Amino acid sequence: MKSGYLSQRGGAYVALLVLLLPVFYPSLFSPLGHASPAVFSEWNAPKPRHLSLLKGALQRQISDEQKSELWSPLPPHGSKSCIRSANGPVFPGNTQGYIQVFLDGGLNQQRMGICDAVAVAKIMNATLVIPHLEVNPVWKDSSSFEDIFDVDHFINVLKDEITIVRDLPEEYAWSTREYYAVAIRATRVKTAPVHASANWYLENVLPMLQSYGIAAIAPFSHRLAFDNLPEDIQRLRCKVNFQALVFVPHIRELGEALVKRLRYPVQPQSGADDEYIQMTVDKNINKGPGKFVALHLRFDKDMAAHSACDFGGGKAERLALAKYRQVIWQGRVLNSQFTDGELRSQGRCPLTPEEIGLLLAALGFDSQTRLYLASHKVYGGEARISSLRKLFPLMEDKKSLASDMELAKVEGKASLLAAVDYYVSMQSDIFISASPGNMHNAMVGHRTYENLKTIRPNMGLLGQLFLNKSMDWYEFQQAVQDGHKNRQGQIRLRKAKQSIYTYPAPDCMCSL
Numbered sequence: 001m002k003s004g005y006l007s008q009r010g011g012a013y014v015a016l017l018v019l020l021l022p023v024f025y026p027s028l029f030s031p032l033g034h035a036s037p038a039v040f041s042e043w044n045a046p047k048p049r050h051l052s053l054l055k056g057a058l059q060r061q062i063s064d065e066q067k068s069e070l071w072s073p074l075p076p077h078g079s080k081s082c083i084r085s086a087n088g089p090v091f092p093g094n095t096q097g098y099i100q101v102f103l104d105g106g107l108n109q110q111r112m113g114i115c116d117a118v119a120v121a122k123i124m125n126a127t128l129v130i131p132h133l134e135v136n137p138v139w140k141d142s143s144s145f146e147d148i149f150d151v152d153h154f155i156n157v158l159k160d161e162i163t164i165v166r167d168l169p170e171e172y173a174w175s176t177r178e179y180y181a182v183a184i185r186a187t188r189v190k191t192a193p194v195h196a197s198a199n200w201y202l203e204n205v206l207p208m209l210q211s212y213g214i215a216a217i218a219p220f221s222h223r224l225a226f227d228n229l230p231e232d233i234q235r236l237r238c239k240v241n242f243q244a245l246v247f248v249p250h251i252r253e254l255g256e257a258l259v260k261r262l263r264y265p266v267q268p269q270s271g272a273d274d275e276y277i278q279m280t281v282d283k284n285i286n287k288g289p290g291k292f293v294a295l296h297l298r299f300d301k302d303m304a305a306h307s308a309c310d311f312g313g314g315k316a317e318r319l320a321l322a323k324y325r326q327v328i329w330q331g332r333v334l335n336s337q338f339t340d341g342e343l344r345s346q347g348r349c350p351l352t353p354e355e356i357g358l359l360l361a362a363l364g365f366d367s368q369t370r371l372y373l374a375s376h377k378v379y380g381g382e383a384r385i386s387s388l389r390k391l392f393p394l395m396e397d398k399k400s401l402a403s404d405m406e407l408a409k410v411e412g413k414a415s416l417l418a419a420v421d422y423y424v425s426m427q428s429d430i431f432i433s434a435s436p437g438n439m440h441n442a443m444v445g446h447r448t449y450e451n452l453k454t455i456r457p458n459m460g461l462l463g464q465l466f467l468n469k470s471m472d473w474y475e476f477q478q479a480v481q482d483g484h485k486n487r488q489g490q491i492r493l494r495k496a497k498q499s500i501y502t503y504p505a506p507d508c509m510c511s512l
Contacts, residue, residue: 046380048354048387049312050466056473057361057391070364071291071429074453077491081449082510083239095163097209098172099126102218104134107148107418108438109221112501114145115240116224118162119233123198124206126215127163130154132177138302139376139414148419150246157244161236172214180216189217195225195497198233226500231507237500238508242449247419250409255423258401262370262424263289265394292370293360294428296421296439297353301379302328303435308335309349313380344467347459350435353378355466357388359457360432362480365392372428373397374421374439376414430455441502447489449504454489 048054099121103113114131121128130151135142145151146166155164168175180188189205208215217223247255304311305324311317325333335343343349351359360369371392378384389395398407398420410416418439425431425443432455433440447454461483465476494503 046312046384050354050358053358053473053476054387057358060361062364062366066364074451074489077451079505079509079511083235083508095127096125096206097213098129098168100129100175100216101220102132102134102177103220105221106136106438107415108442111245111442113221114245115237118158118240119224119237120201121162122233122236123201124209126209127165129168130166136414141414143413143415148247148415150248153246154244175214175216180218187212187214187216189215192217192223194222196223197225198229226498227496234500234507238504241501242446247423251416251419252423254406255420258424259427261401262292262372262396290370291429292372293430293432294372294374294425295356296433297373297375297378298435298437299350299353299378300376303350304379306333307349308333309343310340311352341467344463347463349463351457353385354387356434357391359462359480361391362477363484367393371395372424374425376417441499445502445504448491452489455484456487458483458487
């Protein structure tokens with residue numbers, strides 16, 4: 001009887017503990033939560049996976065000749081911008097009606113959607129309403145177009161191409177996101193195919209415009225083809241991307257402040273205020289600008305889980321990511337049917353902070369390289385990036401470069417933080433991304449257009465190199481350098497079905 005009572009009490013304590021665990025460790029149970037560094041490092045701190053290479057990289061010696069070649073800008077590529085419409089149709093005064101688009105995804109996916117929206121409005125001779133940016137389900141960011149981009153500039157640059165309005169006139173004020181969320185509406189276009197042709201819009205959306213005076217397209221991301229479009233439409237997409245989309249002043253000002261501090265570094269001083277930092281930067285300007293690399297390190301829990309790769313966090317991490325995949329995607333992740341070795345040999349695993357650090361070191365960046373870390377939350381926190389920091393102790397990010405007061409307007413807003421990273425990355429001497437994705441694609445396209453050095457990691461080669469545990473540092477270094485000679489920003493012509501936002505040539509770049 002007594003043992004049964006004790007057993008019941010023990011069971012009650014266990015049940016109470018299970019109930020309290022989510023209270024004390026919410027990130028372990030919230031499907032959209034991102035593991036905090038403290039919990040991660042205590043439970044399954046990742047250890048270096050390439051210790052032999054890391055030791056070699058820490059002892060690396062870089063010649064002055066190698067440094068000079070690495071940091072030298074790209075030679076002129078023999079092309080010029082040709083984004084102004086070439087003999088395009090005259091912009092008519094009266095339009096067919098109003099076009100609304102609702103854009104999901106992160107900042108860079110939305111950026112591409114905005115460019116497509118302008119093109120679709122041009123195709124149908126419609127008035128574009130400033131696009132609506134959906135709340136990101138992962139980052140919970142409700143930032144609007146007006147919060148991110150300079151609307152007046154956007155409208156002014158495109159005034160000879162299409163008509164753009166901030167808001168609908170009173171007679172169409174009922175056409176809102178909420179209106180379309182509660183019922184099927186005659187003015188909503190819900191079936192736009194991915195990469196739809198211009199003719200599809202003329203045949204399916206234009207009649208709706210002519211009947212109702214308005215059409216709302218949702219979803220709209222990736223809803224315009226990259227091929228078989230008129231030349232003036234292709235060039236208009238680039239005009240939007242490279243000229244019309246400018247960030248709001250406070251984002252540009254913050255970005256410019258970060259760039260200045262990267263080029264004219266300030267020695268850390270306890271209790272230093274904004275005025276002291278600015279005075280020191282101004283004084284250092286006389287010494288000439290330094291150079292820096294922008295590293296886009298997208299290594300959040302979503303990326304890690306969706307890749308289905310093993311990142312060295314042990315059994316606890318593998319189970320946590322598997323559970324996350326099941327909750328978020330119900331197990332529908334293509335990569336999960338392959339082994340880690342198969343995925344890596346095919347170049348389908350994002351580079352870890354340790355691996356991107358080894359890549360940079362092998363390419364010839366020394367420990368005095370100033371590295372700007374453009375990222376949101378790194379899965380695993382400081383424990384995950386410790387090897388990268390050992391290789392590049394002068395690594396900075398927004399929080400290390402700016403004061404709390406300067407960050408106040410963007411703090412907690414993923415799209416605004418991403419906009420700051422975009423601005424700084426465009427100003428960097430060299431840009432590199434640890435994995436393919438929308439930020440990588442946007443940077444490759446924009447920096448190609450501006451002829452700026454941009455390193456594209458050879459993911460297939462690197463996957464195989466990191467699987468080879470017998471390779472020494474010298475062999476690894478040679479293999480990396482040989483495999484990246486022609487992957488540093490040289491123009492590549494767009495092929496069929498490839499994105500014009502990643503490959504702006506030849507559509508938007510003409511020979512001199």
